[in-house]
Amino acid sequence: MHESDECDLPEDLIWEILLWLPGRLLLLLRTVCRAWNSFISSHEFVMHHHQRSTQPRLVYCSLESEGLDIMQCSVSSLLYNQLQPTRIEPLHIKYKSIQGSCNGLLCLCEGLPYKNLTLFNPCTRWVSLIVPFEYPNGDDRHPVFCGLGYDALRNKYKFVTCSKTSITVGGLGSRAIVCTLDANPSWKTVDHPMFPYFTWCHSGTFVNGTLNWIAHDPSKNREDDDPFRLLLEYFILTFELETESFGRLRLPRNSFFGRLRLPRNNHTLSGFFEDVPSLHVLKNFLSICFHPAYDNTAAYTIWIMKEYGVEESWTIVLRIPFNGRIITPGNWLEPLYMSEDYILLAYGEFYRAKLLVYNFRRREVVHPMIDISSDSLSIYPLSKFSYGKFFHVYHESLVSCFP
Amino acid sequence: MSGISDTERMITLKTVEGTLFDVKSSIAKDLKTVQAFIDDSDDDVTSPIPLPNVFTRELSRILDYLNNHHRFRSGIEKADEEMARYDAEFAKSMSHEELKALILAANYLNVKDLLEFLNQTVADVIQNKSVEFVRNFFGIENDYTPEEEEKLRNENEWAFNGVEQD
Numbered sequence: 001m002h003e004s005d006e007c008d009l010p011e012d013l014i015w016e017i018l019l020w021l022p023g024r025l026l027l028l029l030r031t032v033c034r035a036w037n038s039f040i041s042s043h044e045f046v047m048h049h050h051q052r053s054t055q056p057r058l059v060y061c062s063l064e065s066e067g068l069d070i071m072q073c074s075v076s077s078l079l080y081n082q083l084q085p086t087r088i089e090p091l092h093i094k095y096k097s098i099q100g101s102c103n104g105l106l107c108l109c110e111g112l113p114y115k116n117l118t119l120f121n122p123c124t125r126w127v128s129l130i131v132p133f134e135y136p137n138g139d140d141r142h143p144v145f146c147g148l149g150y151d152a153l154r155n156k157y158k159f160v161t162c163s164k165t166s167i168t169v170g171g172l173g174s175r176a177i178v179c180t181l182d183a184n185p186s187w188k189t190v191d192h193p194m195f196p197y198f199t200w201c202h203s204g205t206f207v208n209g210t211l212n213w214i215a216h217d218p219s220k221n222r223e224d225d226d227p228f229r230l231l232l233e234y235f236i237l238t239f240e241l242e243t244e245s246f247g248r249l250r251l252p253r254n255s256f257f258g259r260l261r262l263p264r265n266n267h268t269l270s271g272f273f274e275d276v277p278s279l280h281v282l283k284n285f286l287s288i289c290f291h292p293a294y295d296n297t298a299a300y301t302i303w304i305m306k307e308y309g310v311e312e313s314w315t316i317v318l319r320i321p322f323n324g325r326i327i328t329p330g331n332w333l334e335p336l337y338m339s340e341d342y343i344l345l346a347y348g349e350f351y352r353a354k355l356l357v358y359n360f361r362r363r364e365v366v367h368p369m370i371d372i373s374s375d376s377l378s379i380y381p382l383s384k385f386s387y388g389k390f391f392h393v394y395h396e397s398l399v400s401c402f403p
Numbered sequence: 404m405s406g407i408s409d410t411e412r413m414i415t416l417k418t419v420e421g422t423l424f425d426v427k428s429s430i431a432k433d434l435k436t437v438q439a440f441i442d443d444s445d446d447d448v449t450s451p452i453p454l455p456n457v458f459t460r461e462l463s464r465i466l467d468y469l470n471n472h473h474r475f476r477s478g479i480e481k482a483d484e485e486m487a488r489y490d491a492e493f494a495k496s497m498s499h500e501e502l503k504a505l506i507l508a509a510n511y512l513n514v515k516d517l518l519e520f521l522n523q524t525v526a527d528v529i530q531n532k533s534v535e536f537v538r539n540f541f542g543i544e545n546d547y548t549p550e551e552e553e554k555l556r557n558e559n560e561w562a563f564n565g566v567e568q569d
Contacts, residue, residue, distance in 0.1 A: 009541060017526055019522075031547065033545055
C-alpha cells in the first residue's frame with residue numbers, strides 16, 4: 001500500500017495539527033474516519049481547540065428591513081486589514097437578541113421580558129432547542145441583568161437572570177433564577193445576599209468560571225456639592241457558576257466613582273447615570289474601562305485583573321489619550337477585544353463611525369473599514385441607554401451542549 | 404572548569420545512515436531529546452550521540468532551521484521580516500512526504516518551535532482541501548459505509564460548500 005519513502009504520522013501528532021484548523025474545516029474532517037469523528041467530537045479536543053482559537057469574531061444585532069438579524073465579522077480583519085473593507089455576514093437568526101456569550105456559544109433571547117432562550121454556535125451553526133423562561137410566581141418583569149456561563153465541574157452551561165419584583169424605600173427586592181441548560185433544562189431560584197443594588201451591564205462578562213456585572217449599592221450613595229448629584233460607589237457583582245453563589249469584587253480604586261444626575265423631582269430611579277465603567281474580557285482577563293471624568297486625566301484607562309479575585313492584582317494595561325479628533329472628552333468608549341500585541345478594538349459613539357482600532361505603538365486611532373454594502377452597521381439597540389451590550393466577541397469553538 | 408566557554412563546545416550527532424554532524428552546544432539545547440541525554444550523562448559527552456530514528460536529510464534540515472533562527476534572533480531589528488521569508492521558503496522547499504518525515508524527526512528530537520511551525524504548515528496545506536485529499540495525505544482508510552458518510556455530510560451540509568469536491 002505504501003512506498004518505502006512514505007511515512008504515516010501517528011495519531012497523537014495528527015491531533016496536534018488538527019488544533020490549528022478552523023472550526024468549519026474540522027466539521028468536514030469528522031467524515032475522514034471513525035477515529036477522527038470520535039476525536040474531533042470529544043470534549044477534551046473541543047475545549048483545547050477553543051482555547052487555542054485565533055479567530056475572534058464580532059457579533060451584534062442589527063435592525064434590518066425585516067426586523068432583527070445577527071451579523072458577524074472577523075475581528076482580525078477589523079484590526080489588521082487596512083486595505084480592504086471587512087465583510088459582514090448575516091447569520092439569518094431573526095427576531096432574537098444576544099444576551100450572553102461563553103466558550104464560543106451565543107445565548108439568544110426572544111421577547112422582552114424574555115419569553116425563551118436558545119443557544120447558538122455561530123461557527124458550527126449548531127442551534128439548541130428553545131428553552132422557555134419559567135419565572136417564579138409569575139414574576140416576569142424586565143430583567144435587571146443576565147448572563148451565560150459555564151460550570152466546568154459539571155460540564156454544563158447555565159443562564160442566570162434577575163428581575164425586579166418590587167421597589168421598596170430601601171432598595172430593590174428581587175430573585176435570581178438559574179437555568180441549567182442540558183437535555184432537561186430546569187430553572188431554580190438562587191439566593192441573593194448582596195441586595196440592594198443596581199446593575200448596568202445587562203449581559204454578564206464571563207471569565208474564570210464566573211459571571212461579572214457592574215453594580216452600585218444605593219445605601220452607599222453620597223451627596224456631591226451639587227444638590228442634584230449623588231456620588232455612587234460601584235462594585236463588581238460576581239456569580240460563580242459551580243457554586244451558584246453571588247459575591248462582590250472591588251474596583252481598582254476604592255472610592256466613589258460615578259455620578260448620578262438627579263432630575264428636579266429628586267427621584268433616584270429616573271436619574272441620569274454619568275460615566276458608568278464598563279466590564280469586558282481582554283486577553284482572558286476581567287477588564288474594566290474608566291472614562292476620563294473619573295480621574296481627571298485626559299485619557300480612557302483600561303485595567304485588567306491579572307489574577308482573578310485578587311483585588312491587588314488590578315493593573316493598568318492601556319491608556320487611550322484624547323487626540324482631538326476621534327477621541328474627545330465628549331465620547332464614551334467600550335473596549336471589545338485586545339490582540340496579543342495590544343491592539344485594541346473598541347466601540348463608541350464617535351463622530352464618523354461606531355468602531356475604532358487603537359494601536360498604541362503608533363499612537364494611531366482609526367475607524368476600520370466596513371463593507372457597507374453588506375450592512376450599514378445599524379446596530380440595534382441604537383442608544384447607549386437601551387438594554388444589553390451591543391457587541392459581543394466570541395472565539396470559535398465546536399461546542400454544542402444538548403440536542 | 405576548562406577554559407572553553409559553553410557556547411563553543413561541540414556535540415557530535417550520528418544519523419541512521421551513519422553521517423556525523425558537529426553541532427554547537429547552544430544549538431543542541433534546542434534538541435531537547437539530545438540535551439536530556441547530555442544532562443543525564445555523568446561525564447562530558449565525547450563520542451558521537453547516535454540518533455536511531457533520525458535520517459541525514461531530516462537532521463540537516465532541522466539544523467539549518469535552528470542555525471538560521473539563532474542568527475535571526477541574535478541579530479538586529481529587521482530580523483522579523485527575514486525570518487518570515489526564510490520560514491516561507493523552508494516550508495515551500497519540501498514535498499508533503501518530506502514535511503511529514505520532518506515532523507516525525509522534530510517530534511523525536513523534541514524541537515518545540517520547529518514542530519509548531521511544521522504543524523501550522525500542514526494545517527495551511529489542508530486548509531481548503533477535500534476530505535479525500537486529507538485521507539490521502541495522512542494515509543488514512545475510510546471506515547465509514549457510504550450511507551454513514553452521507554448521513555454525516557448532511558448533518559453539516561453548509562460546511563461543505565466552498566470546498567474542493569472529492
